[in-house]
Amino acid sequence: MALIAPERHDLWITQTSVEVELLGWPAGRAEGPQNPYHVALHQGLELVFDYLRDHGQQNLTTSIVFESRGKNEDEELHQEFLRPRGPQSSREMHAAVNFIFASKHANSTGLQIADLVARPIGIHVLNPQQSNRAWEILRGKMRASPAGRILDWGLIIALPSY
Secondary structure, three states, X not given: OEEEEEOOOOEEEEEEEEOHHHHOOOOOOOOOOOOHHHXXXXXXXXXXXXXXXXXXXXXXXXEEXXXXXXXXXXXXXXXXXXXXXXXXXXXXXXHHEEEEEEOHHHOOHHHHHHHHHHHHHHHHHHOOOOOOHHHHHHHHXXXXXXXXXXXXXXXXXXXXXX
């Protein structure tokens, strides 16, 4: 998931990378105790909501577009989003987010940008020592703490249990 927010003709990126094997999912197979799309959804939306809160936008409706993966999968993900999660910020997030699915055929600029940034960020997560010019460019666009820390601010590496 990538949050792309224009600011002075710029953009900021947040990314959730999921370690699927640690979730009990065999490589290349969609089965296991925790659904990686659900893990990415919750952890990614927390980053988005933190960004909105930091910019005083948490009480405004924000549309988030998800790439459609099929009617059943979309409904399952939407139901997971609606599932009560406990903390007040989660309830506030549900009220502030307009959940939208778009087909890859919709040619959405936001989905295209998300696709373009996902691979170099994923490569960096899997092998941070590997030379990765795209990551070097993108890291300057990642949401960061006041001290410049990206991890847990603009990048979450999702592990089991969310």
